[in-house]
Amino acid sequence: SQQGEEDPQALSIQEGENATMNCSYKTSINNLQWYRQNSGRGLVHLILIRSNEREKHSGRLRVTLDTSKKSSSLLITASRAADTASYFCATDVDSNYQLIWGAGTKLIIKP
Amino acid sequence: EAGVAQSPRYKIIEKRQSVAFWCNPISGHATLYWYQQILGQGPKLLIQFQNNGVVDDSQLPKDRFSAERLKGVDSTLKIQPAKLEDSAVYLCASVSRWRGEQYFGPGTRLTVT
Numbered sequence: 001s002q003q004g005e006e007d008p009q010a011l012s013i014q015e016g017e018n019a020t021m022n023c024s025y026k027t028s029i030n031n032l033q034w035y036r037q038n039s040g041r042g043l044v045h046l047i048l049i050r051s052n053e054r055e056k057h058s059g060r061l062r063v064t065l066d067t068s069k070k071s072s073s074l075l076i077t078a079s080r081a082a083d084t085a086s087y088f089c090a091t092d093v094d095s096n097y098q099l100i101w102g103a104g105t106k107l108i109i110k111p
Numbered sequence: 112e113a114g115v116a117q118s119p120r121y122k123i124i125e126k127r128q129s130v131a132f133w134c135n136p137i138s139g140h141a142t143l144y145w146y147q148q149i150l151g152q153g154p155k156l157l158i159q160f161q162n163n164g165v166v167d168d169s170q171l172p173k174d175r176f177s178a179e180r181l182k183g184v185d186s187t188l189k190i191q192p193a194k195l196e197d198s199a200v201y202l203c204a205s206v207s208r209w210r211g212e213q214y215f216g217p218g219t220r221l222t223v224t
Contacts, residue, residue: 030210043202045212088153096166097210101153
């Protein structure tokens with residue numbers, strides 16, 4: 001079953017601009033994770049935010065979590081061509097530690 | 112540390128044939144997952160192992176799919192017989208700590224003709 005839904009489905013921006021993508025989910029979570037997938041490096045973990053956290057930073061990435069709205073956002077600042085990829089949110093919702101994945105946002109950075 | 116290894120990287124078979132995928136997780140990772148990812152979608156969990164035991168295989172189509180993790184290290188996923196709708200990328204992942212990030216292998220791209 002699909003828990004997370006990313007928005008937008010696709011995003012195209014100029015290099016150097018900021019990219020924001022959103023994730024909404026349906027049930028309470030233990031944590032929410034963002035992953036990136038491109039053809040060169042496969043699926044790679046970016047950042048994990050726990051349910052009791054509201055914001056986390058990692059380099060050019062900023063993730064926010066609003067559990068009252070059941071939503072999260074991923075901000076990539078000063079985008080680069082190498083950021084071109086699909087971005088997925090995944091939620092950890094049960095005791096078995098299984099992630100439920102959205103369909104992803106496809107991000108294209110134009111030079 | 113070495114990453115999650117998977118083989119083969121690509122496989123093309125005809126429908127009704129069988130195929131097997133292999134995964135070697137990162138050393139020491141007790142939990143291993145197999146996912147199916149259809150083009151344009153997120154990964155869908157097929158089976159989860161903890162050491163050599165199955166935690167959850169509720170989404171594994173057991174009439175055609177089987178998986179094992181002998182000795183709690185590497186794992187194989189088999190499809191027999193394959194259908195056209197099995198065309199997808201099969202991903203293996205492992206975790207080092209409970210509720211931590213998952214580490215993925217490069218995947219096996221299966222095409223069923």
